[in-house]
Amino acid sequence: MYKSLETEVLVIGGGGAGCRAAIEAHDNGSEVLMMLKGRLGNSGCTLWVGISSAVGSWGGDEADTPETSMIDLLSYGGYLGNQDLAKILSEESEDRVHEMEEWGIDFRRNEDGSVFVDMDPEHTYARSFYFKIKGEVDGNHSNEKYDYGSQPGHAIMDVLTEQVAKRDIKIKNNTVLIDLLLNRGRVVGALGLDCENNELVVIKAKSVVLATGSYSHIFAPTTVSPFETGDGHGAAYRAGAELIDMETCQFVATDRPFKPQSVFLNTEGEDIMPKYGIDLKSKDRATKEYMCYAIWNEVMQGKGTDKEKVYIDVDGDRDPSAPLDKLIQTAPQAHTTIGGVKIDGKCQTSLPGLYAGGAIGGGVYGHARPQGYTSMITLVFGRIAGESASQGATSTESVEIDELQLQNTINHALGIKRRLKNINPRDIKKQIKVIMRNHCWVIREEKSLIEGLSKISDLTNYLENKGTDNSDDASPDGYEWARYLELNNLLLTSKLMIEGSLMRKESRGAYNRSEYPDTDNINWLKNLVYKNIDGKPIIDAIPVDLKYCAPSEFAGTIQ
Numbered sequence: 001m002y003k004s005l006e007t008e009v010l011v012i013g014g015g016g017a018g019c020r021a022a023i024e025a026h027d028n029g030s031e032v033l034m035m036l037k038g039r040l041g042n043s044g045c046t047l048w049v050g051i052s053s054a055v056g057s058w059g060g061d062e063a064d065t066p067e068t069s070m071i072d073l074l075s076y077g078g079y080l081g082n083q084d085l086a087k088i089l090s091e092e093s094e095d096r097v098h099e100m101e102e103w104g105i106d107f108r109r110n111e112d113g114s115v116f117v118d119m120d121p122e123h124t125y126a127r128s129f130y131f132k133i134k135g136e137v138d139g140n141h142s143n144e145k146y147d148y149g150s151q152p153g154h155a156i157m158d159v160l161t162e163q164v165a166k167r168d169i170k171i172k173n174n175t176v177l178i179d180l181l182l183n184r185g186r187v188v189g190a191l192g193l194d195c196e197n198n199e200l201v202v203i204k205a206k207s208v209v210l211a212t213g214s215y216s217h218i219f220a221p222t223t224v225s226p227f228e229t230g231d232g233h234g235a236a237y238r239a240g241a242e243l244i245d246m247e248t249c250q251f252v253a254t255d256r257p258f259k260p261q262s263v264f265l266n267t268e269g270e271d272i273m274p275k276y277g278i279d280l281k282s283k284d285r286a287t288k289e290y291m292c293y294a295i296w297n298e299v300m301q302g303k304g305t306d307k308e309k310v311y312i313d314v315d316g317d318r319d320p321s322a323p324l325d326k327l328i329q330t331a332p333q334a335h336t337t338i339g340g341v342k343i344d345g346k347c348q349t350s351l352p353g354l355y356a357g358g359a360i361g362g363g364v365y366g367h368a369r370p371q372g373y374t375s376m377i378t379l380v381f382g383r384i385a386g387e388s389a390s391q392g393a394t395s396t397e398s399v400e401i402d403e404l405q406l407q408n409t410i411n412h413a414l415g416i417k418r419r420l421k422n423i424n425p426r427d428i429k430k431q432i433k434v435i436m437r438n439h440c441w442v443i444r445e446e447k448s449l450i451e452g453l454s455k456i457s458d459l460t461n462y463l464e465n466k467g468t469d470n471s472d473d474a475s476p477d478g479y480e481w482a483r484y485l486e487l488n489n490l491l492l493t494s495k496l497m498i499e500g501s502l503m504r505k506e507s508r509g510a511y512n513r514s515e516y517p518d519t520d521n522i523n524w525l526k527n528l529v530y531k532n533i534d535g536k537p538i539i540d541a542i543p544v545d546l547k548y549c550a551p552s553e554f555a556g557t558i559q
């Protein structure tokens, strides 16, 4: 009925964080198995990393330090980020970059051989750099930064997969996490689905690392890879782990590259950005959060096109007498989600035996992500998760599967397959995306959120109460079964995002509530922590520990 495997450390996910975790766990002496959706080197968002940002000896401003970098990260995220995690990230990034160099990756360089380091509006100092892609020629790269989602991520993944291949790390491609296995509150492995063989796989493990990326596929349009359906978030939540900041998603302002001279116009021909105090040329407020808000607010005011977009004059040289509809249209897209599984500085989750790193690790950013830090998060917290998982495995003599919990988990997965086999998962996924875009997009509002929540509940009930079809004909293959399982996680993460949005009555960073346009540090300098209690999400607002820095109202509280 299922295949059984056993390992010391199980790493779930094969992007940057998963690879880095597997390498570290192996180098700390553990037996490691990776399982991932898709194939190693060809799945996840790390492939699409453009810019990386960190302070290091390769260049940048001499006044810049890990501390200034940490303060930038925390202030950009509205001071909701976990300050211990931000400190670790700022201090460890340089080592991870040098390690990538040792493993054979080079920086994009200027003609004189110095590393090309750039200034982004989201950072106080110039600390953005690019890893070099194969065959790239050094030179002046100043215009290429707008080509976001470009190729340096492939260079990162090439190096990491090469390092994985050099080690005795077992890999199960095309095998998706269904749920975590628990024994008396401890994670003891995972139930997976080998899509190629349409076979359930039970993997017993002393430590499990989640590195499954984001849950942005609750939205359309989105920049993220189709693998990112919140499966790790769903499994962790169902197992009882705490999640954090699930209400927040990073959006990007446009679905196409723009330049400092670009002009965004509404359907009345008004130049949008200056109306919101944004100056793309001087980079003043030219961050994705302000730009997204500006564009979407125009659309909400009825000044968008019938596709809910605005016009962009990319080179800023349009003949003012030319009709507007000759211009390209553009609109915000959902980027990677910000919330995730709550971790501490060791990447330990609230469940013994379970670790998380990379985009799934919640709490690092707060409510907005400055450009370039996520690739560093992937490497830094991927490494720490691998190290901690290995230490956890070493200190654990053995783990046992709870047969009853395993059977229930298998029955649940089989039930989903049998109930859903006559529906088209793509149709349901599309419906989820429409609901989330209509009710929980860039700018949110209570009445609409309540309607959205009710639609998500209706869809969930519809799928849960669909009659079981036990006949074997038209039984879905493993890949189709995996699509059904994804729906479960998309519906769950959508529900959590809406419920958290209803609770947080303020605007901050990438998160906007139309009725509460201001940041409310007095009442809302708090993280929302989500927990599954008897099948219902309980959300607690927990004050942030302002250890190292704070908004001005709280500056005196730092020890």
Ligand SMILES: Cc1cc2nc3c(=O)[nH]c(=O)nc-3n(C[C@H](O)[C@H](O)[C@H](O)COP(=O)(O)OP(=O)(O)OC[C@H]3O[C@@H](n4cnc5c(N)ncnc54)[C@H](O)[C@@H]3O)c2cc1C
Binding pocket: 012, 013, 014, 015, 016, 017, 018, 035, 036, 037, 038, 043, 044, 045, 046, 047, 048, 049, 050, 051, 052, 053, 148, 149, 150, 175, 176, 177, 178, 211, 212, 213, 214, 223, 224, 225, 227, 228, 229, 231, 232, 336, 357, 358, 359, 360, 371, 372, 373, 374, 375, 376, 378
């Ligand atoms: C278009 C785009 C551009 C970006 N540009 C930048 C940038 O310039 N700079 C920057 O710092 N960051 C950037 N990011 C963000 C960054 O790429 C990611 O957040 C980061 O790489 C995440 O790494 P990860 O290893 O956590 O997840 P990913 O690299 O996304 O890997 C997730 C892995 O989990 C696997 N997985 C998912 N579900 C399951 C399951 N059920 N079972 C098993 N495996 C599963 C996936 O197949 C994949 O292997 C960008 C993101 C996008 C989408």
